[in-house]
Amino acid sequence: MTQNYFELFNLSEKFEIDSEKLQENYRSIQKEIHPDRFATSTENEKIQSMIKSTHVNDAYQTLKSPIKRAKYILSLHKSVEKITLPPNFLMQQMEWEEHLEDIEQSKNELVEFKEAISKEYEQCFLLLKTQIDIEKNWNEAAITIDKLHFIEKLLNKIKITLN
Amino acid sequence: MALLQISEPGKSTMPHEHRRVIGIDLGTTNSLVASMISGSPTILNIDNKSNLLPSVIHYSKDNILVGNDAKKLLSKDPKNTISSVKRLIGKTIGDINQDNFPLNLEDGDGVINIKTSIGIKNPIEVSAEILKSLRTVAEKKLGGELMGAVVTVPAYFDDAQRQATKDACQLSGLNILRLINEPTAAAVAYGLDKKSMGHFVIFDLGGGTFDVSILNLTKGLFEVLSTHGNANLGGDDFDQAIVNFLSHKYKLNIKDIEIQSTISILAKEIKESLSNNKEVEVLKVINGKEIQETFTREQFKTLVDDLIKQTIEATKSALNDAKLSTDEIDGIIMVGGSTRMPCIQEAVKSFFKQDLLNDLNPDEVVALGAAIQANILAGNGQEDLLLLDVTPLSLGIETMGSIVERIIPRNTTLPVAMAQEFTTYQDGQTAMSIHVVQGERELVDDCRSLAKFTLRKIPPMVAGAAKIKVTFQVDTDGLLSVSAEETTTNVKASIEVKPSYGLSEDKIKTMLQSSYDLAEEDKNSRILAEAKVDANQLIELTQKALDTDKDLLTESELSQIKNGLKDLINALNSSNKDKIKEATKKLNSQSEPFAAKRMDRSIQKALTGKSINKLEL
Numbered sequence: 001m002t003q004n005y006f007e008l009f010n011l012s013e014k015f016e017i018d019s020e021k022l023q024e025n026y027r028s029i030q031k032e033i034h035p036d037r038f039a040t041s042t043e044n045e046k047i048q049s050m051i052k053s054t055h056v057n058d059a060y061q062t063l064k065s066p067i068k069r070a071k072y073i074l075s076l077h078k079s080v081e082k083i084t085l086p087p088n089f090l091m092q093q094m095e096w097e098e099h100l101e102d103i104e105q106s107k108n109e110l111v112e113f114k115e116a117i118s119k120e121y122e123q124c125f126l127l128l129k130t131q132i133d134i135e136k137n138w139n140e141a142a143i144t145i146d147k148l149h150f151i152e153k154l155l156n157k158i159k160i161t162l163n
Numbered sequence: 164m165a166l167l168q169i170s171e172p173g174k175s176t177m178p179h180e181h182r183r184v185i186g187i188d189l190g191t192t193n194s195l196v197a198s199m200i201s202g203s204p205t206i207l208n209i210d211n212k213s214n215l216l217p218s219v220i221h222y223s224k225d226n227i228l229v230g231n232d233a234k235k236l237l238s239k240d241p242k243n244t245i246s247s248v249k250r251l252i253g254k255t256i257g258d259i260n261q262d263n264f265p266l267n268l269e270d271g272d273g274v275i276n277i278k279t280s281i282g283i284k285n286p287i288e289v290s291a292e293i294l295k296s297l298r299t300v301a302e303k304k305l306g307g308e309l310m311g312a313v314v315t316v317p318a319y320f321d322d323a324q325r326q327a328t329k330d331a332c333q334l335s336g337l338n339i340l341r342l343i344n345e346p347t348a349a350a351v352a353y354g355l356d357k358k359s360m361g362h363f364v365i366f367d368l369g370g371g372t373f374d375v376s377i378l379n380l381t382k383g384l385f386e387v388l389s390t391h392g393n394a395n396l397g398g399d400d401f402d403q404a405i406v407n408f409l410s411h412k413y414k415l416n417i418k419d420i421e422i423q424s425t426i427s428i429l430a431k432e433i434k435e436s437l438s439n440n441k442e443v444e445v446l447k448v449i450n451g452k453e454i455q456e457t458f459t460r461e462q463f464k465t466l467v468d469d470l471i472k473q474t475i476e477a478t479k480s481a482l483n484d485a486k487l488s489t490d491e492i493d494g495i496i497m498v499g500g501s502t503r504m505p506c507i508q509e510a511v512k513s514f515f516k517q518d519l520l521n522d523l524n525p526d527e528v529v530a531l532g533a534a535i536q537a538n539i540l541a542g543n544g545q546e547d548l549l550l551l552d553v554t555p556l557s558l559g560i561e562t563m564g565s566i567v568e569r570i571i572p573r574n575t576t577l578p579v580a581m582a583q584e585f586t587t588y589q590d591g592q593t594a595m596s597i598h599v600v601q602g603e604r605e606l607v608d609d610c611r612s613l614a615k616f617t618l619r620k621i622p623p624m625v626a627g628a629a630k631i632k633v634t635f636q637v638d639t640d641g642l643l644s645v646s647a648e649e650t651t652t653n654v655k656a657s658i659e660v661k662p663s664y665g666l667s668e669d670k671i672k673t674m675l676q677s678s679y680d681l682a683e684e685d686k687n688s689r690i691l692a693e694a695k696v697d698a699n700q701l702i703e704l705t706q707k708a709l710d711t712d713k714d715l716l717t718e719s720e721l722s723q724i725k726n727g728l729k730d731l732i733n734a735l736n737s738s739n740k741d742k743i744k745e746a747t748k749k750l751n752s753q754s755e756p757f758a759a760k761r762m763d764r765s766i767q768k769a770l771t772g773k774s775i776n777k778l779e780l
């Protein structure tokens with residue numbers, strides 16, 4: 001039950017993962033242990049299948065999301081401390097939020113803004129890959145994760161406004 | 164070890180025997196039952212005429228009528244004729260608009276009471292009558308007792324409604340294999356028949372509910388990406404739009420129950436006729452007033468424009484949740500009789516800019532899919548299909564200031580468990596109350612209250628020292644259970660559940676008992692027979708598990724299980740129901756670690772690509 005999530009899916013413990021392999025292995029496992037496979041089975045197997053299937057779902061959701069995955073890797077290596085974002089990023093956050101409010105009505109500007117923020121996301125993502133997989137700089141990675149988290153939420157807001 | 168084989172007809176657990184199972188679409192307006200016959204899902208017809216059983220029940224001193232016979236009495240005896248009971252199930256009186264029901268409704272304890280001439284009935288009992296009727300049809304057609312059923316519910320149903328539906332199944336004597344979402348069942352029906360892959364929209368407009376779901380279908384795996392809808396929008400509302408138009412124009416008093424019933428039936432006829440004809444002539448006398456009207460499709464469309472818009476808005480929300488745009492959709496499956504309306508077809512078609520999948524009968528799709536799923540769950544089919552469903556609504560708890568803290572967000576794949584830590588705020592505090600709500604809104608009052616859990620026996624400590632881990636588990640039927648533990652001392656807190664809706668377990672038991680009009684002797688022999696079937700199944704499956712995976716056990720574990728097996732076989736020979744039950748329980752708990760190890764082995768084997776037959780139980 002406490003098995004490392006990466007081991008569970010037969011993946012090496014890295015931020016950059018083969019998401020197709022993750023999905024494929026997740027499905028192969030669920031096909032064997034999902035409670036539906038034990039609908040007419042004994043009580044003890046029903047209970048165990050529920051427990052394992054829940055665990056596998058949790059592990060999959062963690063590894064599937066880049067932010068959760070990064071946080072998980074960090075949790076394997078260091079105790080999580082409260083981190084503070086650099087002031088210039090906080091300023092940047094406010095500017096972005098204001099900008100979104102200003103252009104709410106303009107589809108063209110929204111599309112442009114979405115592209116710009118998507119680029120920011122990619123940059124952060126690449127940075128995180130280096131910080132975790134190569135430099136193993138957990139403290140810097142923790143800050144990048146928080147940034148990425150904010151950018152992801154902003155992107156969702158833009159998408160909803162667009163629709 | 165020589166094993167005893169006692170099996171009852173229809174209840175055998177022999178692996179290669181076909182088990183009699185059914186799929187049920189328990190609809191607001193009509194219900195259907197289907198089963199796999201010679202390898203294809205087939206609707207079992209109700210009375211050799213129709214495949215649909217109207218979800219209407221009539222109570223009188225002489226008998227209980229279900230279906231068409233009851234429907235005929237809708238306008239004659241509206242107080243004792245119950246239709247659209249699905250709109251009442253799992254709800255309380257405050258949730259509904261009583262004006263929409265020509266029934267005598269009142270507040271029951273956690274349920275709505277329906278006052279009929281033969282006494283008070285609740286929606287669970289009424290639904291159980293429909294299920295009983297379908298069960299009888301199926302047993303007759305399939306030639307014997309049923310092993311189990313898959314019953315569908317709208318994807319939007321909350322915990323209380325799902326639980327109530329499950330209770331109704333239990334009351335009707337059906338063994339429920341699984342509750343599945345209606346749109347998911349529809350996709351199963353289409354997916355297997357057509358071997359589809361990609362993102363699919365299931366647009367389900369039934370008699371009383373509307374659901375739109377986005378599914379991802381790949382390699383025999385169905386994943387629900389998002390669901391949206393409105394549990395109070397359906398074909399009935401389209402009828403109502405015509406009712407409102409006519410009653411306003413001809414000044415008909417719809418407060419009069421007989422007039423309301425008559426005009427409702429007329430409205431339905433007009434609507435259905437417009438699906439096949441461009442215009443309809445109406446000439447009818449109601450309450451001495453002559454109604455003469457020519458309805459066109461355009462006119463109807465104007466009357467229901469707001470309803471159509473609501474369905475499209477919900478579709479947009481579902482797409483947003485799934486993070487998809489219309490051009491990423493590979494197909495749109497139309498479900499529910501109301502999707503026959505041309506105005507709906509046009510609206511959906513133009514929103515997605517593509518043709519619709521509607522070649523299966525939209526009334527039957529859900530029941531067919533449920534039958535396929537039941538067949539798979541029973542282990543009859545060889546289909547390599549797995550359904551991964553999601554939580555329909557977010558689950559949260561009440562925090563300071565009546566704000567909801569979300570614990571399990573909507574659209575999380577099931578089964579799921581999330582733990583949350585709480586602490587005490589007073590020295591020596593030994594009890595704590597947790598209020599669980601379901602819904603997407605920020606304030607507790609805007610969400611649906613599910614239950615209040617009271618944790619007791621928390622070890623007394625100074626304020627803030629106790630760490631109480633509360634685990635919320637939602638199973639594959641979408642039903643919630645809660646457990647709690649104080650983590651610094653590992654003391655399990657006991658939990659008292661007070662469901663905000665529905666019936667307590669005791670009440671269900673009482674209802675079950677009173678529904679069996681069996682003599683005490685018959686009851687006992689039934690319990691003994693059931694205990695024997697369970698025991699035999701456990702023996703057989705344990706033996707099989709040992710055959711393949713004995714090597715996972717230590718000497719002492721193995722001998723413990725073997726002893727448990729021996730005890731159970733001895734108990735079986737004694738034909739004492741209590742002894743058999745006790746020995747079954749013991750062997751079940753003894754085998755739990757073994758089952759866990761086998762599960763781990765299955766995971767390993769799943770990834771090394773070896774096929775494992777032992778799990779095809």
